[in-house]
Amino acid sequence: MTEQNSDTAHTSDRGVEQFDLIIVGSGSGNSLIGEQWADRRVAIVDDGVFGGTCLNRGCIPTKMYAYPASLAAASADAARVDVQLPAGRVDFAALRDRVFGRVDAISEAGLRFRRDEQEHVTVVAERARFTGLRELVTDSGRRLRGAQVVVAAGSRPTLPELPGLAGPRVHTSDTIMRLEELPERLVVMGGGFVGAEFASVFSAFGTQVTQVVRGARLLSAHDETVARTFTRIAAEQWDLRLETQVAGVEDTDDAARVRLSDGSTIDADLVLVATGRTPNVDRIDAAAAGFDVTEDGVLAVDRFQRVLADGEPVPGVWALGDIANTWQLKHVANYEARVVAHNLENPERLRAADLDPVPAAVFTRPQIAAAGLTEAQAVARLGADRVTVKEQGFGDVAYGWAMEDTEGICKLVADRETGRLLGAHLIGPDAANLIQPLVQAMSFGLDAHTMARGQYWIHPALSEVVENALLGLDVPAPL
Numbered sequence: 001m002t003e004q005n006s007d008t009a010h011t012s013d014r015g016v017e018q019f020d021l022i023i024v025g026s027g028s029g030n031s032l033i034g035e036q037w038a039d040r041r042v043a044i045v046d047d048g049v050f051g052g053t054c055l056n057r058g059c060i061p062t063k064m065y066a067y068p069a070s071l072a073a074a075s076a077d078a079a080r081v082d083v084q085l086p087a088g089r090v091d092f093a094a095l096r097d098r099v100f101g102r103v104d105a106i107s108e109a110g111l112r113f114r115r116d117e118q119e120h121v122t123v124v125a126e127r128a129r130f131t132g133l134r135e136l137v138t139d140s141g142r143r144l145r146g147a148q149v150v151v152a153a154g155s156r157p158t159l160p161e162l163p164g165l166a167g168p169r170v171h172t173s174d175t176i177m178r179l180e181e182l183p184e185r186l187v188v189m190g191g192g193f194v195g196a197e198f199a200s201v202f203s204a205f206g207t208q209v210t211q212v213v214r215g216a217r218l219l220s221a222h223d224e225t226v227a228r229t230f231t232r233i234a235a236e237q238w239d240l241r242l243e244t245q246v247a248g249v250e251d252t253d254d255a256a257r258v259r260l261s262d263g264s265t266i267d268a269d270l271v272l273v274a275t276g277r278t279p280n281v282d283r284i285d286a287a288a289a290g291f292d293v294t295e296d297g298v299l300a301v302d303r304f305q306r307v308l309a310d311g312e313p314v315p316g317v318w319a320l321g322d323i324a325n326t327w328q329l330k331h332v333a334n335y336e337a338r339v340v341a342h343n344l345e346n347p348e349r350l351r352a353a354d355l356d357p358v359p360a361a362v363f364t365r366p367q368i369a370a371a372g373l374t375e376a377q378a379v380a381r382l383g384a385d386r387v388t389v390k391e392q393g394f395g396d397v398a399y400g401w402a403m404e405d406t407e408g409i410c411k412l413v414a415d416r417e418t419g420r421l422l423g424a425h426l427i428g429p430d431a432a433n434l435i436q437p438l439v440q441a442m443s444f445g446l447d448a449h450t451m452a453r454g455q456y457w458i459h460p461a462l463s464e465v466v467e468n469a470l471l472g473l474d475v476p477a478p479l
């Protein structure tokens, strides 16, 4: 990111640049600068690539890899319905250049717009850290003070302290999508969202993938049925080493040699470390300002997204996104940004961030989507007697027959007394879209029976799997 010397900021005698609003982080934070700020001074500070994680190295490029991966792997699905497709072959360089040709151009245009076309906005392409409640200093010593400050500084890949992880063949999600060429052999460390999506993508592209996971299942935070099913399907697609730890990586002449906890080694062209993300609380020096940090390592905020110090909201300081919540999802960051955008302007009518449940999808083969409580969480919260569960196979509805699907499951968890949906957990084709009406029902308090019988379901669409799952729950029909 290049820097602008803006003359829009007021500089006080002590050399402190004054702003009406300072935003730290150009990802979700960038969306805060609407028309309403046109007559005020705004600084947006970011030492990384303009636009943040989702655009440059997260949601968007990964899904631009995941969709071609689903096509590359389609021959097995096609064979089930008597269509012979050649095995997919990806032109990796063309794919990569297309993805980043698009993404980089959006990032650069976003930067140019803020820096060159908006006089009231100052882009500061540096790392900033707090020196006081609403005061920051950049690495070059620029001192900034805001009447209001929004912290949207995100998170970064976590690198466990293991020998060899600084080696040249070790990547994170930040770098793995910009490779010169498709690796022949890849070791993926970690069994969460990032590990699952990249193992799925690279195995579809023909890379020999070995995924090393310390637990007994992939996606272990998901409902057990989904996690178990996905783990089984993944093990059919690539080499999955469960209950295994990476002990270290050694760089040999022609490979990364990965040492495992059982004493064995795997030689690979590349290693992807996908062991979670660390909120950038340390990069902003939250401690210097006295901001509270939760046990999970994120900035503590109240329900209005106000940053807390000693349990009390700090006037004019807000936080949103990965640095302030443990979901680490873009739609959550976007929602929190909308809440903060309102609250910055309306101190007398603060809006709370209270949308529930938070859905998420994993864009693997097959897709996975979830919202609300897992069965285990529902039972722990309400007791087994109150909880009703239905697992509906995709293969049991008409479109599932058309697809000859044998694996998809729509699992619903509901309150037996009220009929309210508590959780939805889907694995199967198009799960990320199929879940949306269930999220809507949970968000608006629609009971399962009304949802199933209070509307038409298009026949014979795949959404009938949701209808049938709803009808299979042991819930009362409202009077």
Ligand SMILES: Cc1cc2nc3c(=O)[nH]c(=O)nc-3n(C[C@H](O)[C@H](O)[C@H](O)COP(=O)(O)OP(=O)(O)OC[C@H]3O[C@@H](n4cnc5c(N)ncnc54)[C@H](O)[C@@H]3O)c2cc1C
Binding pocket: 024, 025, 026, 027, 028, 029, 045, 046, 047, 048, 049, 051, 052, 053, 054, 055, 057, 058, 059, 060, 062, 063, 126, 127, 128, 129, 152, 153, 154, 155, 173, 194, 280, 283, 284, 320, 321, 322, 323, 327, 328, 329, 330, 331, 332, 333
């Ligand atoms: C591989 C991958 C795939 C993902 N896929 C999905 C998906 O499909 N769906 C989904 O919902 N979510 C997905 N996510 C998560 C999503 O990308 C994040 O939740 C979201 O981007 C967080 O936005 P943010 O605004 O909080 O932070 P970011 O977008 O990370 O922005 C923070 C910015 O702050 C800057 N910064 C940090 N510290 C400082 C400092 N001290 N001074 C100045 N600037 C600083 C950084 O350079 C960065 O640009 C994915 C994440 C990854 C890694």
Ligand SMILES: NC(=O)c1ccc[n+]([C@@H]2O[C@H](COP(=O)([O-])OP(=O)(O)OC[C@H]3O[C@@H](n4cnc5c(N)ncnc54)[C@H](O)[C@@H]3O)[C@@H](O)[C@H]2O)c1
Binding pocket: 160, 189, 190, 191, 192, 193, 194, 195, 197, 213, 214, 215, 219, 245, 246, 274, 275, 276, 277, 327, 328, 329, 360, 361, 362, 363
């Ligand atoms: N489709 C999506 O919405 C999407 C896609 C990618 C990432 N994301 C977001 O990014 C976040 C980060 O993803 P992630 O996969 O890096 O994290 P994660 O928390 O989903 O998974 C981390 C994995 O690494 C393992 N692990 C952690 N420390 C380890 C260690 N020291 N040794 C071995 N294994 C270790 C964990 O057991 C887990 O399997 C996710 O929580 C998610 O919110 C979302």
